[in-house]
Amino acid sequence: MGNYAIETVGLNFNFGNQAIVKDLSLQVPKGSIYGFLGPNGAGKTTTIKILLNLLKSSNDQVFIFGKEINHNRIASLKRIGALVEQPAIYGHLTGKENLINRCILLGINKSKADEMLSLVGLSDASNKKASKYSLGMKQRLGIALALVSDPELLLLDEPTNGLDPNGIIEVRNLMIDLATKHNKTILVSSHLLAEIERTATHVGIINKGRLLFQGTINELHLLSKPMLEIEVSKTSDAAAFLTQAGYEILEITDKKIIVPFTSPEDSGALNTLLIQKGFTVSSLYLQKKDLENLFLDITKNN
Numbered sequence: 106m107g108n109y110a111i112e113t114v115g116l117n118f119n120f121g122n123q124a125i126v127k128d129l130s131l132q133v134p135k136g137s138i139y140g141f142l143g144p145n146g147a148g149k150t151t152t153i154k155i156l157l158n159l160l161k162s163s164n165d166q167v168f169i170f171g172k173e174i175n176h177n178r179i180a181s182l183k184r185i186g187a188l189v190e191q192p193a194i195y196g197h198l199t200g201k202e203n204l205i206n207r208c209i210l211l212g213i214n215k216s217k218a219d220e221m222l223s224l225v226g227l228s229d230a231s232n233k234k235a236s237k238y239s240l241g242m243k244q245r246l247g248i249a250l251a252l253v254s255d256p257e258l259l260l261l262d263e264p265t266n267g268l269d270p271n272g273i274i275e276v277r278n279l280m281i282d283l284a285t286k287h288n289k290t291i292l293v294s295s296h297l298l299a300e301i302e303r304t305a306t307h308v309g310i311i312n313k314g315r316l317l318f319q320g321t322i323n324e325l326h327l328l329s330k331p332m333l334e335i336e337v338s339k340t341s342d343a344a345a346f347l348t349q350a351g352y353e354i355l356e357i358t359d360k361k362i363i364v365p366f367t368s369p370e371d372s373g374a375l376n377t378l379l380i381q382k383g384f385t386v387s388s389l390y391l392q393k394k395d396l397e398n399l400f401l402d403i404t405k406n407n
């Protein structure tokens with residue numbers, strides 16, 4: 106538990122009699138950018154609200170930096186900054202005034218406002234009214250507001266939603282900066298894998314309240330490794346033969362065998378081997394899933 110900024114253990118949550126979060130065990134390593142992915146309605150915002158103690162589940166099993174949140178509510182929440190739904194920004198105030206307001210509210214020295222503006226790259230726009238900010242700038246101001254209390258953990262709920270490509274890049278770079286240069290742990294939700302694929306170090310994929318995948322971004326990439334689908338006669342005999350010959354078998358059906366794809370030369374050699382042994386190979390097909398398709402597959406099938 107010591108290495109996790111967030112850990113939930115078999116978390117459940119219902120709205121009325123509708124189960125929204127089901128047996129959810131998240132493990133967000135300290136220092137990670139954890140992409141919390143799932144289609145619309147999967148339960149991401151609900152989970153984030155539970156992590157912020159805004160919603161309570163009957164079997165609360167939420168640990169923030171190893172401490173159970175209900176028994177350490179104030180101490181835990183002090184360590185978290187959050188941007189959930191729209192940032193609470195006063196449009197008639199400048200970016201700087203918004204931040205000063207927050208500093209006063211939290212009893213923090215007002216000089217923090219300039220520091221935060223510089224951190225999120227808004228120093229040049231500090232005296233502009235927030236209503237005149239672009240959406241990307243508003244999101245960055247929202248993140249700055251969440252950072253005023255210097256939290257170690259940031260929860261960002263779909264921070265790039267509705268942003269144009271520039272805005273997305275701005276927020277993405279800011280997240281990378283915060284994690285790598287300022288030691289923040291970030292949990293960022295999104296319904297689009299592509300938006301966080303380049304930013305996240307870890308990924309949790311949920312659908313209908315259930316966790317379907319959790320691991321490093323590299324582990325997720327491994328799942329999208331290219332595979333060779335071999336349509337062959339007597340698949341179990343052929344698979345046994347290939348195993349003996351040192352091949353890894355990923356899947357067997359009555360029509361096909363699937364092995365990892367290494368190179369066209371290896372595929373040719375495997376084909377020859379099977380034919381020499383008397384098997385009939387009717388087709389070899391290279392299956393290559395990109396991550397987005399993999400994500401769609403994972404969420405569609407569950």
Ligand SMILES: Nc1ncnc2c1ncn2[C@@H]1O[C@H](COP(=O)(O)OP(=O)(O)OP(=O)(O)O)[C@@H](O)[C@H]1O
Pocket residue numbers: 120125143144145146147148149150151152296
């Ligand atoms: N206050 C509420 N009362 C009843 N049901 C709710 C409430 N808030 C959310 N829900 C339902 O809970 C489910 C999960 O919603 P949630 O907002 O957590 O999903 P999400 O993954 O964040 O999706 P989105 O990307 O659309 O925000 C949805 O079916 C939603 O309709």
